[in-house]
Amino acid sequence: MSTKKKITIKDIANVLGLSTSAISKALNDDSRISEKTKKAVRQVAENLNYQPNHLASALRSGKSRLVGVIIPRNNSNFFSSVLENIEEVLNEKGYNIIITQSNESFEKECKCIESLLFTQVDGIIASMANETTDLSYYEKIKAKGIPLVLFDRGEMALEVDYVGIDDYETSFKIVDHLLAQGCTRIAHMGGYDDTRVYGNRIKGYKDALKERGMPIDERIISKNKLRIDDGRKVMEALLELPNRPDAVYAASDFAALGALQILNERGVKVPEEIALVGFSNEPFTSFLSPAISTVNQNSAQIGKLAAEAFLNRVDAPVEKGEVKKIIIETELLVRASSDKKIR
Amino acid sequence: MSTKKKITIKDIANVLGLSTSAISKALNDDSRISEKTKKAVRQVAENLNYQPNHLASALRSGKSRLVGVIIPRNNSNFFSSVLENIEEVLNEKGYNIIITQSNESFEKECKCIESLLFTQVDGIIASMANETTDLSYYEKIKAKGIPLVLFDRGEMALEVDYVGIDDYETSFKIVDHLLAQGCTRIAHMGGYDDTRVYGNRIKGYKDALKERGMPIDERIISKNKLRIDDGRKVMEALLELPNRPDAVYAASDFAALGALQILNERGVKVPEEIALVGFSNEPFTSFLSPAISTVNQNSAQIGKLAAEAFLNRVDAPVEKGEVKKIIIETELLVRASSDKKIR
DNA sequence: TATATTTGCTACATCGTTATAGCAAATATA
DNA sequence: TATATTTGCTATAACGATGTAGCAAATATA
Numbered sequence: 180m181s182t183k184k185k186i187t188i189k190d191i192a193n194v195l196g197l198s199t200s201a202i203s204k205a206l207n208d209d210s211r212i213s214e215k216t217k218k219a220v221r222q223v224a225e226n227l228n229y230q231p232n233h234l235a236s237a238l239r240s241g242k243s244r245l246v247g248v249i250i251p252r253n254n255s256n257f258f259s260s261v262l263e264n265i266e267e268v269l270n271e272k273g274y275n276i277i278i279t280q281s282n283e284s285f286e287k288e289c290k291c292i293e294s295l296l297f298t299q300v301d302g303i304i305a306s307m308a309n310e311t312t313d314l315s316y317y318e319k320i321k322a323k324g325i326p327l328v329l330f331d332r333g334e335m336a337l338e339v340d341y342v343g344i345d346d347y348e349t350s351f352k353i354v355d356h357l358l359a360q361g362c363t364r365i366a367h368m369g370g371y372d373d374t375r376v377y378g379n380r381i382k383g384y385k386d387a388l389k390e391r392g393m394p395i396d397e398r399i400i401s402k403n404k405l406r407i408d409d410g411r412k413v414m415e416a417l418l419e420l421p422n423r424p425d426a427v428y429a430a431s432d433f434a435a436l437g438a439l440q441i442l443n444e445r446g447v448k449v450p451e452e453i454a455l456v457g458f459s460n461e462p463f464t465s466f467l468s469p470a471i472s473t474v475n476q477n478s479a480q481i482g483k484l485a486a487e488a489f490l491n492r493v494d495a496p497v498e499k500g501e502v503k504k505i506i507i508e509t510e511l512l513v514r515a516s517s518d519k520k521i522r
Numbered sequence: 523m524s525t526k527k528k529i530t531i532k533d534i535a536n537v538l539g540l541s542t543s544a545i546s547k548a549l550n551d552d553s554r555i556s557e558k559t560k561k562a563v564r565q566v567a568e569n570l571n572y573q574p575n576h577l578a579s580a581l582r583s584g585k586s587r588l589v590g591v592i593i594p595r596n597n598s599n600f601f602s603s604v605l606e607n608i609e610e611v612l613n614e615k616g617y618n619i620i621i622t623q624s625n626e627s628f629e630k631e632c633k634c635i636e637s638l639l640f641t642q643v644d645g646i647i648a649s650m651a652n653e654t655t656d657l658s659y660y661e662k663i664k665a666k667g668i669p670l671v672l673f674d675r676g677e678m679a680l681e682v683d684y685v686g687i688d689d690y691e692t693s694f695k696i697v698d699h700l701l702a703q704g705c706t707r708i709a710h711m712g713g714y715d716d717t718r719v720y721g722n723r724i725k726g727y728k729d730a731l732k733e734r735g736m737p738i739d740e741r742i743i744s745k746n747k748l749r750i751d752d753g754r755k756v757m758e759a760l761l762e763l764p765n766r767p768d769a770v771y772a773a774s775d776f777a778a779l780g781a782l783q784i785l786n787e788r789g790v791k792v793p794e795e796i797a798l799v800g801f802s803n804e805p806f807t808s809f810l811s812p813a814i815s816t817v818n819q820n821s822a823q824i825g826k827l828a829a830e831a832f833l834n835r836v837d838a839p840v841e842k843g844e845v846k847k848i849i850i851e852t853e854l855l856v857r858a859s860s861d862k863k864i865r
Numbered sequence: 866t867a868t869a870t871t872t873g874c875t876a877c878a879t880c881g882t883t884a885t886a887g888c889a890a891a892t893a894t895a
Numbered sequence: 896t897a898t899a900t901t902t903g904c905t906a907t908a909a910c911g912a913t914g915t916a917g918c919a920a921a922t923a924t925a
Contacts, residue, residue: 187881198905203883211903234586234642235881238577238910245620245641253602254805262596263623275637278621280606294618298588299577407809436809443811462597463806466750466779468786530911541875546913554873578911581880 186229194223206231237299246276246489247295249305251283251332256462257478258306261330264482265304272490274301281308292316302326302489307333309374326492330485331476332376335504340488342505344476346376349509350383353428353456353474356511358391360519362426362454366399368413368434377402380430380458399424403434410437418445425453426517432457432464435471439516454517469515480507529572537566549574580642589619589832590638592648594626594675599805600821601649604673607825608647615833617644624651635659645669645832650676652717669835673828674819675719678847683831685848687819689719692852693726696771696799696817699854701734703862705769705797709742711756711777720745723773723801742767746777753780761788768796769860775800775807778814782859797860812858820850 188202195202197216205212205220223229237243246269250258266276277298281288288308295303296319303320307329317337320327326340333341357365367384370377381400388395399417403409410429414437417424429435435457442449449455449469457464457473464471484505491503531545538545540559548555548563566572580586589612593601609619620641624631631651638646639662646663650672660680663670669683676684700708710727713720724743731738742760746752753772757780760767772778778800785792792798792812800807800816807814827848834846 185881189881199881200883200906201904203881204904207883211901213903216903230639232581232642232881233640234577234581235910236883238575238581238912239881239883241910243577253596253605254599256597259596259602263625266623270633270637275620275622275641277618279618280609282606290613294613296573297576298618299575440809440811463809466783466806466810468783528911532911542911543876543913543915544874546911547874550913554871556873559873575911578880579913581882582911582913584880 185232186227187232188229190227191220191223191229194227195219243299243301244274245298245300246274247291247298247300247303247305248276248278249281249288249291249295249303250278251281251306251308253278253280255459257331257459257476260478261306261482261485264479265486268483268486269489283308283310285311285313289316292320296320296323296325300325302328302493304328304330304485304489306331309371312373326489328485328488328492330481332374334375338502340492340503340505342481342484342488342507343376344481344509345506346379347383347386349458349474349511350380350428351387352509352511354384354387354391356472356513357426357428357454357456357517358393360426360450360454360517360521363393364396364399364422364424365393365426365428366417366424367401368405368410368427368429368431368438369400369402370405370430371402377405377430384428405429405431405434407433407437407440410434410439411441412437414438414441418447423453426455427453428456430458432459432461432471432473435473435516436463436467439467439469439471450515450517450519454519456511456517460512465514472514472517473512475510475512477507477509528575529570530575531572533570534563534566534572537570538562586642586644587617588641588643589617590634590641590643590646590648591619591621592624592631592634592638592646593621594624594649594651596621596623598802600674600802600819603821604649604825604828607822608829611826611829612832626651626653628654628656632659635663639663639666639668643668645671645836647671647673647828647832649674652714655716669832671828671831671835673824675717677718681845683835683846683848685824685828685831685850686719687824687852688849689722690726690729692801692817692854693723693771694730695852695854697727697730697734699815699856700769700771700797700799700860701736703769703793703797703860703864706736707739707742707765707767708736708769708771709760709767710744711748711753711770711772711774711781712743712745713748713773714745720748720773727771748772748774748777750776750780750783753777753782754784755780757781757784761790766796769793769798770796771799773801775802775804775814775816778816778859779806779810782810782812782814793858793860793862797862799854799860803855808857815857815860816855818853818855820852823850 188199191202192199202220205217248265269276279291281291285308288311302325314337328340330342333343369381372378372381385395401413427438429438435455439455447453455471457471460473460475464473531542534545535542545563548560591608596602612619622634624634628651631654645668657680671683673685676686712724715721715724728738744756770781772781778798782798785796790796798814800814803816803818807816
């Protein structure tokens with residue numbers, strides 16, 4: 180009943196009168212073992228219900244077949260979709276993933292790295308916490324020669340592979356869309372611009388306006404944490420202005436939600452009086468009325484590409500192999516909140 | 523520069539002219555090593571930037587200090603909150619967690635179990651996929667003597683520790699609340715009743731009505747996957763009925779959302795004409811207008827208790843130690859969708 | 866003072882695999 | 896037929912830690 184006794188390759192070896200090396204090779208499909216023996220070994224392994232001891236092989240081979248993933252927080256659809264795809268790609272190659280959450284805290288992020296290294300992961304795929312500016316822990320990973328791939332929240336300063344979207348370019352798409360809707364005064368709810376992502380969105384927004392010959396008014400540009408409440412407060416302030424904006428581009432769906440709540444509460448017509456666009460395609464944006472236009476970041480693709488970047492690094496020589504920065508296309512999802520039905 | 527060379531206890535031993543056993547013992551704070559030596563060892567370890575090899579100690583000690591967690595899907599707030607708390611409790615005790623997702627598929631769930639066992643986890647904390655009825659894989663975990671804790675989606679059939687809410691009792695709370703609001707015809711959007719969770723909610727709903735002397739009408743009880751679209755379809759059908767319900771209790775927030783969309787689209791006043799209550803406290807329920815009343819499942823507590831249940835199993839003799847079924851209180855969050863302001 | 870106990874360490878085996886070297890038999894090549 | 900190569904396996908030593916046995920010196924007990 181109780182399978183207390185653990186079956187090892189030694190047991191298989193005893194049954195077949197072979198050496199443990201032969202068993203190990205047979206199970207790993209080594210060319211120097213005859214087909215006949217392999218078949219017999221596999222048969223016996225199954226009969227005995229043999230389960231390879233991962234720890235032993237990892238210790239001996241120096242490969243744990245474990246990949247650590249660090250995400251800021253697992254409450255957004257974006258990250259859970261990225262994770263799902265990383266897992267799918269890596270599982271196929273025999274890797275398991277260990278997921279850790281930094282909770283947007285630099286300190287916790289360091290702990291995550293520590294414990295992943297402790298667990299002897301073969302690589303780390305990470306999205307940095309917003310508050311992280313000290314890159315020494317990431318340098319430590321690199322120094323150990325462990326493949327490191329960043330996604331979404333990266334740092335160009337770090338010489339590592341990166342997969343993300345073009346935030347700058349996406350701001351152009353949004354601004355152009357709003358201009359095409361006839362908007363002439365587009366406000367921006369931005370994140371703190373010391374994070375690359377939000378900085379680029381702000382920069383793209385300003386450059387787009389400039390290139391289209393529109394004025395930039397700092398009074399309708401805000402920077403904060405982009406939570407629902409931030410969106411509410413900023414929207415309230417915007418409505419107080421002598422000349423209201425006729426569009427709001429929020430760099431986060433949560434801020435956009437806050438803005439929409441205020442607009443609905445005040446009876447401001449969306450999109451007729453003020454058009455609204457968010458960012459990230461959180462599922463709830465489509466639940467609301469009006470549904471909020473937003474940006475699909477192709478999270479599935481980001482996950483797949485990040486996993487593949489890791490796999491390439493494992494094979495390819497790590498040293499001096501020109502890091503890859505992969506930027507993928509975003510898709511502007513135009514919904515009711517910014518669709519004036521103009522043709 | 524490149525720390526290619528790995529530092530082991532052997533290196534520390536060489537520096538100090540001691541044996542490796544002495545180093546191991548010193549680092550593990552063995553009483554048979556003098557304070558002076560311990561201090562010296564710790565000092566050298568730090569100087570050399572020694573990182574213990576987890577695989578080696580896991581192999582030798584037979585304890586990996588890894589705990590596997592299986593969740594159906596990581597897109598709900600509930601699971602991500604449970605995870606966060608499991609991690610917090612276990613990290614503190616020196617455990618790392620490996621998160622796997624079954625995607626609600628029995629087949630994938632089996633793979634998750636396989637790969638967790640392969641990774642030699644010290645225990646598994648799981649919430650079962652809805653379609654799982656064959657418990658043989660879970661029996662396999664038990665047979666191996668590895669602590670197993672189920673949460674939320676469990677099976678009484680399995681003799682293992684369990685942490686969850688009282689779905690049956692919660693249905694009483696909801697029905698009573700709706701009755702108190704003056705509702706007399708309460709519809710139920712339920713899940714498939716072969717899953718314990720949904721079965722209990724349905725049972726609680728019916729028994730509550732019975733106990734309060736209300737009739738049960740099968741025509742206003744539906745069973746499906748409780749996605750947004752299911753909620754929409756069922757709500758449409760309910761509105762077609764000759765005698766509409768004046769309240770809807772949906773066993774999922776997503777179904778409740780679908781229902782609300784239809785009600786809003788048709789101009790049915792919520793809660794005046796039809797009151798609505800969901801289940802799970804997904805964040806979006808509070809974003810909507812009207813905000814949907816729902817049930818807070820105390821996910822944080824579930825996570826903490828599940829982790830603690832595992833820790834207890836590790837210490838306590840596993841055999842015949844009466845399994846613990848922990849049921850925690852839920853909280854009904856009354857919001858606009860069911861609050862008729864009656865006193 | 867003789868014996869028992871404690872202290873502080875060393876030597877060695879071990880966890881379950883895999884990597885390396887090597888060897889006999891079978892097969893290919895000259 | 897003699898030599899080279901391939902095939903199919905064995906023996907042995909790791910990987911890096913830890914647990915057990917044991918031993919000398921220091922300390923306690925009789």
